Amino acid sequence: MEVGFLGLGIMGKAMAINLLRSGFKVTVWNRTLSKCDDLAELGASIGTTPSAVIKKCKYTIAMLSDPEAALSVVFDKDGVLEQISNGKGYIDMSTVDDETSTKIFMAISKKGASFLEAPVSGSKKPAENGQLVILAAGDQELYNEMVPAFDVLGKKSFFLGEVGNGAKMKLVVNMIMGSMMHAFSEGLVLAGESGLDQQTLLDVLDLGAIANPMFRMKGPAMIQQSYPPAFPLKHQQKDMRLALALSDEIHVPMPVAAAANETFKKARRLDMGDLDFSAVHKAINQ
Amino acid sequence: MAQNTRLFSSIPPLSILRSSEKCHHQSMATFSTFCPSNPVSLSRPSSIFHHRCSSRFLNRIRSMSGSSDVREHFGGSIGFLGLGIMGTPMAMNLCNAGFDVKFWNRTQGKSNQLTEMGIKYMSNPAELASTCDVTFAMLADPESAIEVACGINGVASGISAGKGYVDMSTVDVATSKLISEKIKENGGLFLEAPVSGSKKPAEDGQLIFLTAGDLSLYKTVSVLLDVMGKSKYFLGEVGNGASMKLIVNMIMGSMMASFSEGLLLSKKAGLDPDILIKVLSEGAISTPMFSMKGPSMVQSTYPTAFPLKHQQKDMRLALGLADTVSQPMPVAVAANELYKAAKAQGLSDHDFSAVIEALKSELATS
Numbered sequence: 001m002e003v004g005f006l007g008l009g010i011m012g013k014a015m016a017i018n019l020l021r022s023g024f025k026v027t028v029w030n031r032t033l034s035k036c037d038d039l040a041e042l043g044a045s046i047g048t049t050p051s052a053v054i055k056k057c058k059y060t061i062a063m064l065s066d067p068e069a070a071l072s073v074v075f076d077k078d079g080v081l082e083q084i085s086n087g088k089g090y091i092d093m094s095t096v097d098d099e100t101s102t103k104i105f106m107a108i109s110k111k112g113a114s115f116l117e118a119p120v121s122g123s124k125k126p127a128e129n130g131q132l133v134i135l136a137a138g139d140q141e142l143y144n145e146m147v148p149a150f151d152v153l154g155k156k157s158f159f160l161g162e163v164g165n166g167a168k169m170k171l172v173v174n175m176i177m178g179s180m181m182h183a184f185s186e187g188l189v190l191a192g193e194s195g196l197d198q199q200t201l202l203d204v205l206d207l208g209a210i211a212n213p214m215f216r217m218k219g220p221a222m223i224q225q226s227y228p229p230a231f232p233l234k235h236q237q238k239d240m241r242l243a244l245a246l247s248d249e250i251h252v253p254m255p256v257a258a259a260a261n262e263t264f265k266k267a268r269r270l271d272m273g274d275l276d277f278s279a280v281h282k283a284i285n286q
Numbered sequence: 287m288a289q290n291t292r293l294f295s296s297i298p299p300l301s302i303l304r305s306s307e308k309c310h311h312q313s314m315a316t317f318s319t320f321c322p323s324n325p326v327s328l329s330r331p332s333s334i335f336h337h338r339c340s341s342r343f344l345n346r347i348r349s350m351s352g353s354s355d356v357r358e359h360f361g362g363s364i365g366f367l368g369l370g371i372m373g374t375p376m377a378m379n380l381c382n383a384g385f386d387v388k389f390w391n392r393t394q395g396k397s398n399q400l401t402e403m404g405i406k407y408m409s410n411p412a413e414l415a416s417t418c419d420v421t422f423a424m425l426a427d428p429e430s431a432i433e434v435a436c437g438i439n440g441v442a443s444g445i446s447a448g449k450g451y452v453d454m455s456t457v458d459v460a461t462s463k464l465i466s467e468k469i470k471e472n473g474g475l476f477l478e479a480p481v482s483g484s485k486k487p488a489e490d491g492q493l494i495f496l497t498a499g500d501l502s503l504y505k506t507v508s509v510l511l512d513v514m515g516k517s518k519y520f521l522g523e524v525g526n527g528a529s530m531k532l533i534v535n536m537i538m539g540s541m542m543a544s545f546s547e548g549l550l551l552s553k554k555a556g557l558d559p560d561i562l563i564k565v566l567s568e569g570a571i572s573t574p575m576f577s578m579k580g581p582s583m584v585q586s587t588y589p590t591a592f593p594l595k596h597q598q599k600d601m602r603l604a605l606g607l608a609d610t611v612s613q614p615m616p617v618a619v620a621a622n623e624l625y626k627a628a629k630a631q632g633l634s635d636h637d638f639s640a641v642i643e644a645l646k647s648e649l650a651t652s
Contacts (some may be wrong), residue, residue: 102582121569121637122473133568156568158561168555172562177571183540187533190604194529200519201533207517208482209575210538217570243551250554253648254547256540259620271541284614 004053004060008035012063014127022152029053049078059089067100069267086112089142095119097242098164105163114139119170123231131155137166175243182260185281198223218278227279234273237264344433360509362419373424375489376514383513388576390414412444420450430463435465441536445474450503456480458603459525466524475503492516498527543621546642559584579639588640597638598625
């Protein structure tokens with residue numbers, strides 16, 4: 001199967017590599033073209049613009065950092081819309097708000113092509129290991145056609161219905177994750193301030209009803225004040241913001257998420273945006 | 287007789303040996319309501335009812351402990367104060383393991399299972415503490431813990447040199463230190479031992495003990511903790527166990543509040559909250575609590591494993607701890623407001639997952 005792949009950041013690069021290694025023919029594009037070189041060494045073709053990639057491929061996947069990038073790739077000059085046409089499929093796996101996703105969907109549909117939003121749950125390591133959870137919505141036929149690719153990229157995929165549902169599901173998941181990381185950080189800091197051993201707290205948490213992979217994976221580094229980026233804090237804060245905006249639209253109170261978001265914002269102000277989102281731990285007392 | 291098929295966590299499984307003696311009761315025990323405003327007089331001598339341990343069983347325990355630590359096994363008598371949601375199954379596990387256990391509870395008829403076993407109560411905590419080698423307590427809050435330990439006819443009045451008091455209630459540091467001092471003043475040894483885990487882990491003997499205080503007492507009761515739990519920690523001086531427990535429950539309370547926000551948001555956004563639960567279970571924040579409680583929360587039912595009022599108490603005490611070290615806790619504060627709102631709605635005795643109702647109520651008035 002041949003696919004186009006737009007966006008070779010932390011996630012996109014790992015995903016494109018998995019597709020190549022599983023025997024897919026992949027044509028890649030990245031805003032900074034030099035990032036395509038590693039992929040070319042593994043057998044990928046390079047497209048110089050998003051439209052060039054669309055022209056070549058029946059199916060194109062996009063993995064971009066935020067709504068602005070996702071819209072730009074579609075609507076700007078040399079963008080997706082210039083070459084997308086009937087018979088082609090566009091699969092946007094970026095995490096965006098449902099309004100952005102709908103905008104893209106409508107523009108793609110107008111050209112006669114089919115659209116699938118498919119944001120993922122999982123960061124760098126699951127991307128590398130093909131263990132993502134894919135939250136797809138939109139064109140069901142296109143979803144079925146993409147299953148072979150999804151099986152390579154992830155461990156499980158969900159089809160959630162109409163466009164917007166995938167985006168919303170992703171935002172809800174990441175909102176809970178952000179609040180959990182903040183609660184966890186508060187606990188670690190309080191333990192330290194109270195003279196307790198923080199590793200013991202980690203051990204106790206891991207034995208009980210609130211044990212989870214995130215605490216297990218991130219806890220030890222956080223105790224060392226180390227935050228190597230698997231999921232950049234700036235993207236986590238973007239997701240909190242989008243989730244709160246959604247809750248605003250439909251009048252759902254979210255006091256805990258709102259409180260957590262304040263610290264994520266503070267962390268960005270303190271230039272921690274490119275650190276792992278666990279760096280919120282450091283921001284609490286800054 | 288209630289079945290208990292799970293005995294020890296750290297010792298290889300052994301077949302259950304039933305006590306060869308039945309429990310007999312000779313006369314009705316008196317029950318006293320234990321509160322400072324009604325000073326409790328020493329009641330007429332009541333018969334002491336306990337579950338006798340078959341010596342065959344005890345020898346088997348001793349041979350299986352295998353440790354070089356001299357106090358690994360326990361041949362003495364145990365007192366148990368507090369037969370609520372947690373205390374009842376914990377006491378039963380000790381009972382069914384063949385240990386010699388006597389009880390006291392503030393209100394009569396709290397535990398049907400124990401009544402069925404023919405177990406009756408001692409008259410007051412002081413009497414229990416004076417007749418038992420080690421007394422355990424599992425009480426609802428700091429107020430009860432202080433009353434039972436330090437009040438009239440409390441544990442401190444009955445305890446003496448060589449005897450131990452193990453308070454497994456979840457309290458704040460100051461309360462625990464107060465109780466510790468009072469017990470030691472009267473010659474006893476003290477161990478705080480709050481637990482992580484609610485009703486089901488208590489029933490299954492899968493609790494986690496977060497102990498601190500007297501190390502020798504910890505060693506003495508280790509085999510008993512192993513009957514009731516799957517892990518135990520000794521964390522040093524009194525107050526460390528209490529703090530650790532409060533921090534764990536604070537994180538849990540905040541997580542439950544966040545999960546509630548997520549469930550409600552997904553529903554109002556037109557998604558299926560049951561699918562959200564499935565998605566969560568596949569990823570990095572897959573958590574037993576979400577999988578266990580989520581489905582009933584979606585149905586708006588909250589069967590009580592851990593009462594909301596106790597969760598709110600723990601949030602409050604954790605924030606109190608944070609206050610003593612001037613530590614900001616914005617998420618815990620926000621979560622605590624929701625638990626308070628839920629209490630105001632009359633949900634105190636529901637499971638703490640009922641906190642989601644506090645959000646729904648805000649939704650209704652917006």
